[in-house]
Amino acid sequence: MIEVIDFTKQYGDFMAVDGLNLSIAEGEIYGFIGPNGAGKSTTIRFLATLLRPTSGEGRIAGHSVTQDPMAVRRVIGFMPDDFGVYDGMKVWEFLDFFAVAYEIPRLERRRTIGEVLELLDLTHKRDDFVNGLSKGMKQRLCLAKTLVHNPPVLILDEPASGLDPRARLEMKSLLSELSRMGKTILVSSHILSELADFCTSIGVIERGKLLASGSIQEIQRELRAHRVLKVRLLNESPERFAHVLKEHSAVKAESVNTIDRTLSAEFEGDGSAQADLLRRLIDSGAIVEAFDEEQLSLEDVFMMITKGVVN
Amino acid sequence: MGMFRDNPVLSRELLVNLRSHRAFILQFAYAGILAVAVLVAWPRVDDGRLGASVTAARQLFDLFFFGQFILVALVAPTFAAGSITGEKERKTYELLLASPLKPSWILIGKLLSSLTYLVLLLASSLPMMILGYLLGGILLSEVARAYLVLILAAGTFGLVSLAASSYFRRTSSALVVSYLIILPLVIVSLYLASTEDITLRNFVSVTLLPPWTIAVWSIVIGLINLRLLRPPDVGSEGKEVVDEEEEQKYAIGVVIDRDLFPDKLFAPAKRTDLMPDGTNPVLDKELRSEIFSQGTLMLRVVIQVSMFLSIPLMAGFLFWRPMPGWYICYVLTFNLLVGPVFSSGSITQERERQTINLLLTTLLTPGRIVRAKLLAALRVSTVLTLLLTEQVILAYALVRDLQLQFWTIIPFFLIILVTCLMTSSIGLLWSSLVRKTSVAMIATYMSLMALFVLPVGLYRWSLSVAQGVSDEVLRWILVPSPYAAAMSVLIVGDRPTNMGGDVQPIERPLAWAGVPIWVISIGLFLVISLVCHVVTLIAFRYRWWRARESV
Ligand SMILES: Nc1ncnc2c1ncn2[C@@H]1O[C@H](COP(=O)(O)OP(=O)(O)OP(=O)(O)O)[C@@H](O)[C@H]1O
């Protein structure tokens, strides 16, 4: 549905984005993450037909971003990272303005505006001046604006920035809801936990380069080589068993924590190697309370990727 | 003295203002122009006749004085009118107010910083003035008096603009209101200064002017202080939400009612329901929401001041002596002042408010957007300008001399309408070329001033320089000026004696074309408007792709 091919953007000598390739299938929620200044907004603005690339191409629903921007605009709903609102307009006028700008007939407008206001829980603000809305409200209003022409693709640049925790949760469930309605969503953020639970795929970008891209499971699988096993023992002085780990061929490094009696091992093996390690530990007299792979949080993934551990 | 030496507002502003290369380039350019003026006047000094140098010196002196007076009137507002609104636009105003700085410090800092540059400009003319003095014929006291008047004018105009800046939310509003208030002051001062009566001149400039100026200053300073001490409430993100109805309740004087004629012509009623299909949403938005988004204060002031000014002018030029050209010049000046307000911000504001990205990802084409912006600006400025022409129609209906030449009303209206189109087009052009509204606005004013006034100055100058060339040819220089166009419409009738015969030179046909100036002017203005529109469209399309790079 969304495809970026070798997108490069240069500002003077500075490479903001360098040969980025990306492919997002229909119905996905793609989380685009990276630290500040990584090039997220640059890529997103390119896809939103607002930025001429130094080189490269993008396609949305089969339309070329550079050749046929009008067709692209018809199918995308775009929410920029920073945006303003017009003065002297009420909420419904604001939405009507954009609905007309998307050439939606009047009858349909009446229905859609009501619907998006309902969906974003803004119905009670219908007759308020947009300028008087709080930051979070404006954020929701802008999201409402992206939905008035019912686009199949949503491109959202940090939609949750400036929202309180509760509003963030609401934003998440809203995006999941939209995804259930069959929309393809590209959403950027530098806060990973925001994307973790509802994105189907993520892409990690730093200094203009895509470091990793794929479904969350895929990326974690890629990180398999570096997973960490945690063994909690009931024995006194667990350090006695450290040699068992050391001698195992799949263990790259190990450490002991005597206080909570755990051994951890950086492990590079498959499932059977893992079972073998457990057997050996038990054979050598260890009383194993727990034997588990440490759950990598998205933060860890992110740190590992940006530290260059992967790729 | 601490107020001056340790004033953070002053030092910061001075740094920003004077550090730019532009400031120095301007200064040099200015000194250069003055030097050229002196050089041009110089050769005529030794054409043998006694007293010729004295006449030359006097002319030079007058040129310097009037030129600089107009310069002060033009430039003082450009610095001062943005000084407080700029803080509001950058959202730093609340920071400034919340700081322990006293309002009077802020005021002094802003005033001095906006005037320093102007005073520097004036000072750089001093060597040339002295040179003129050396030619003889001028008293040193006259030079001193000229500078006194200039400094007083700079202070007054600066303070007026600062007051406007403290009352309005946008630089554009503050700027236009400042110019409107300064306009009558300039007309009266220039009139007084051009009198030949030396004693009157002395009396006015030395005895009358200083105490009155000081009195006006203290009133204006008091007003600004009051405003800074008790700023109006601002809502979230420092923005005020204007409730029109609420505001109208407390309005003094004219009240704008969107439902009544003629107000609804420039301010159609707000919508109560969705737009009909096929509406250009940008046009609709501009007319119904944007114009009043900053409140009605600016428009009300503009309408009241212009009406107030029109009364004596109407009495003088339409009824007492039927010289409608002069009154039309006033109407054109009004358009020159208000035209840019509605056009020069219309693209830059989308950028400043960060709505441009939202707009550009819709299906609206650049062509439709630019057209809507032009139409909206044109409509508002034209209707406001035409409000001043009902007096003209009245005069044509009542004054016999005019009744007899009723057809002359046609060129007058054509000139007004085409000038409206031209001022709006030039404003929109600048709005598409630069990033900031204040810059677009000032650039527009400068271009329009150049167009309106420069040809007249050039023509007068060429009369003395190019003596072999006939007047029919020289008058081609006047074609770009709407003033000249208005004055070139032939009106015969009862004229004051010092104006000579029945047909004025300016009303005679031009060389080659065989028609009077206004015919060519109207064509030229249309061409200028068209070219501006095309360039605007190209610039906007170009920016449209480079949207990010230009933020
Ligand atoms: N107009 C410009 N001129 C020069 N450099 C620019 C321009 N726009 C962006 N950049 C640079 O390009 C890089 C990428 O910027 P971008 O806005 O895409 O980052 P981002 O990932 O969206 O960051 P953030 O999380 O802060 O929003 C930054 O280093 C930025 O400084």
Ligand SMILES: [Mg+2]
């Ligand atoms: Mg960004």
